[in-house]
Amino acid sequence: MDVDASTGRLVLAATPIGNVDDASVRLRELLATADVVAAEDTRRLRALVGRLGIEVRGRVVSYHEHNEAERAADLLDVVAGGGTVVVVTDAGMPAVSDPGFRVVTAAVQAGLPVTAAPGPSAVLTALALSGLPTDRFCFEGFAPRKPGERARALAALADERRTMVFFEAPHRVGALLTAMAEAFGEDRPAAVCRELTKTYEEVRRGTLADLVQWASGEVRGEIVVVVGGATRPARGGDLTALVAQVRARVDAGERLKDAARAVAAAAGVPTRALYDASLPSATPPRS
Numbered sequence: 001m002d003v004d005a006s007t008g009r010l011v012l013a014a015t016p017i018g019n020v021d022d023a024s025v026r027l028r029e030l031l032a033t034a035d036v037v038a039a040e041d042t043r044r045l046r047a048l049v050g051r052l053g054i055e056v057r058g059r060v061v062s063y064h065e066h067n068e069a070e071r072a073a074d075l076l077d078v079v080a081g082g083g084t085v086v087v088v089t090d091a092g093m094p095a096v097s098d099p100g101f102r103v104v105t106a107a108v109q110a111g112l113p114v115t116a117a118p119g120p121s122a123v124l125t126a127l128a129l130s131g132l133p134t135d136r137f138c139f140e141g142f143a144p145r146k147p148g149e150r151a152r153a154l155a156a157l158a159d160e161r162r163t164m165v166f167f168e169a170p171h172r173v174g175a176l177l178t179a180m181a182e183a184f185g186e187d188r189p190a191a192v193c194r195e196l197t198k199t200y201e202e203v204r205r206g207t208l209a210d211l212v213q214w215a216s217g218e219v220r221g222e223i224v225v226v227v228g229g230a231t232r233p234a235r236g237g238d239l240t241a242l243v244a245q246v247r248a249r250v251d252a253g254e255r256l257k258d259a260a261r262a263v264a265a266a267a268g269v270p271t272r273a274l275y276d277a278s279l280p281s282a283t284p285p286r287s
Contacts, residue, residue: 007082008078008079008080008081008082008083008084008112008113009079009084009085009112009113009114009115010075010076010079010085010087010103010104010107010112010113010114010115011030011034011084011085011086011087011114011115011116011117012087012093012094012095012100012104012114012115012116012117013026013027013030013031013086013087013088013094013116013117013119014027014092014093014094014116014117014118014119014120014121015027015048015088015089015090015091015092015119015120016048016091016119016120016197017091017092017120017121017122017125017196017197017222018091018120018195018196018197018198018201018222019197019198020048020051020052022119022120022197023048023052023119024117024119026117027117027119028052028054030084030086030117031049031052031054031056031086031088032054032055032056032057033057033058033084034056034058034084034085034086035058035059035078035083035084035085036058036059036060036061036075036078036083036084036085036086037056037058037059037060037061037085037086037088038061038062038063038071038075038085038086038087038088038103039060039061039062039063039088039089040062040063040064040088040089040090040094040098040099041062041064041090042060042061042062044090045060045088046060061074061075063075063087063099063103064099065099068099068100068102068103069102071103072102072103072106073106075087075103076103076106076107076110076112079107079112079113080110080112086117087099087100087103091120091122091222092120092121092122092123093116093118093119093120093121096121096123096139097139097141097142097167120197122167122193122196122222122224123139123165123224125193125196125197125224126165126191126193126196126224126226127163127165127226129191129193129196129203130163130190130191130193130203130205130226131191131205132163132189132190132191132226132227132228133163133228133229134163136161136162136163136229137162137163137164137165138160138162138163138164138165139164139165140157140164140165140166141166141167142166142167142168142169143166143168143176143179145172147175147179150175150176150179151179151182151183151272154179154180154182154183154184154272155183155270155272155273155276157183157184158183158184158230158270158272158273159230159270160229160230161229161230161231162229163226163227163228163229164226164227164229165224165225165226165227166224166225166226166227167223167224167225168223168224168225169223170194170219170220170221170222170223171219173192173215173219173223173225174212174215174216174219176225177190177192177208177211177212177215177225178212180208180225180227181208181209181212181271182261182270182271182272182275183270183271183272183273184208184227184230184270185208185264185265185268185269185270185271186207186208186209186212186261186265186271187207187208187209187265187268188207188208188227188228188230189205189206189207189227189228190205190206190207190208190211190225190226190227190228191203191204191205191206191211191225191226192204192211192214192215192223192224192225192226193223193224193225193226194219194220194221194222194223194224195220195221195222196222196224198221200221208227230270239269239273239274239277242263242264242267242269242274242277243274243277243278245259245263246259246260246263246274246275246278247278249262249263250278256275256278256279257275259278260274260275260278261275
């Protein structure tokens with residue numbers, strides 16, 4: 001019997017971010033009936049379906065950041081032949097800081113059907129629980145690991161007015177919060193969401209300075225950091241006056257870094273931007 005290619009589809013399916021009971025009925029049906037299930041980690045997939053009490057009858061293949069470009073063509077061959085391919089990651093929605101983007105792009109370019117089985121999202125869950133504005137937000141994923149690159153990336157976001165959402169590993173969250181305090185100001189409101197939907201779920205809210213102090217201890221689990229947007233972006237004239245204050249304190253014997261931090265905290269402007277503008281080699285800000 002001929003296969004009807006029009007029935008083929010690529011499905012991005014969201015999986016639980018912690019609590020297995022958040023798995024939807026549709027996710028269960030897709031995993032049980034798909035021709036191919038492409039999983040970021042096949043071991044985690046088998047653990048999930050075991051807890052769900054279902055059996056995957058189709059073929060299971062690995063689909064992760066190291067093979068997604070080459071494997072996309074094989075998955076789309078199945079879709080073009082009329083089959084259903086379900087893409088799942090370790091947690092949450094595929095293609096959101098996880099594998100999935102490349103196969104979706106390839107499917108769109110090939111004119112093949114793409115749909116989603118929506119469900120749990122660490123980004124939206126953390127945003128909702130943060131207590132920060134939710135009307136406008138942006139997702140920044142993982143900040144760069146190297147200190148210099150991270151500082152530059154955060155400095156570029158210092159005047160971002162939207163609430164910002166970041167992912168971070170627990171052993172790096174202290175360094176990230178410290179860099180954020182320098183770039184955004186120690187008084188910027190933020191929240192650290194840990195182990196969302198799990199038994200030991202925790203949401204810490206406060207200023208970045210408060211959270212830096214909290215993160216000085218041992219931090220475990222999956223982490224999402226939510227940071228409030230800028231409310232007072234620095235204007236050129238204001239920055240000129242602040243730079244003058246910093247340089248006056250430096251002339252009096254204070255270290256540039258300490259002077260910039262103190263003046264920035266008092267003025268409510270990003271430390272990194274003020275520090276860079278106060279360097280001897282910096283071009284004077286426009287008034």
